Amino acid sequence: MSEFESLGLKSGIWEGVIHREAQPGRLVLVHMGSRLAEARATAEAEGRWLVAAAIPAERLSDGVQSFLLLEDQGAEGEPPQPGAAHLGSLTLIAGDILDGDLHAELALMRSELELLKKELRRLAMDPA
Structure with missing residues (x-):
């Protein structure tokens, strides 16, 4: 503590x-x-x-x-x-600076999540 x-x-x-x-x-x-x-x-x-x-x-x-x-x-x-x-x-x-920072951070997180989803789908479909 x-x-x-x-x-x-x-x-x-x-x-x-x-x-x-x-x-x-x-x-x-x-x-x-x-x-x-x-x-x-x-x-x-x-x-x-x-x-x-x-x-x-x-x-x-x-x-x-x-x-x-x-x-x-x-x-x-x-x-x-x-x-x-x-x-x-x-x-x-x-x-006001906060709004722009939060929107940019959310956009980055969404794009990273999409990339992660794409990779997981690719791994799930791979017959190896």
């Missing part, structure tokens, strides 16, 4: 739970290689830490956006340290 369990995005706050006895180190929210903010971890129960990270509205736009939650031992306000542990990721997809 992964240490971090994402609880999803609600009202612009990405929430999750870290399952471990020790308090997590500094939790950093990263988008497109830059530090956005630091998430806060609150003791919820024995071995459970509730994590909350605010997603800035100015970082949301059409297309695919990925946000990473990293853990390191750096000081507040510093960029993530090299070798920071990757705890989780949140991917958001929005806008």
Whole structure:
């Protein structure tokens, strides 16, 4: 089981739970290689830490956006340290660009399925 369990995005706050006895180190929210903010971890129960990270509205736009939650031992306000542990990721997809991507992906899947059906029929008909 992964240490971090994402609880999803609600009202612009990405929430999750870290399952471990020790308090997590500094939790950093990263988008497109830059530090956005630091998430806060609150003791919820024995071995459970509730994590909350605010997603800035100015970082949301059409297309695919990925946000990473990293853990390191750096000081507040510093960029993530090299070798920071990757705890989780949140991917958001929005806008008109999505429709074209999905249609193209479906068309590709349909053509691959047709090819597979043709090959299965050929193998079934082969008297070998």
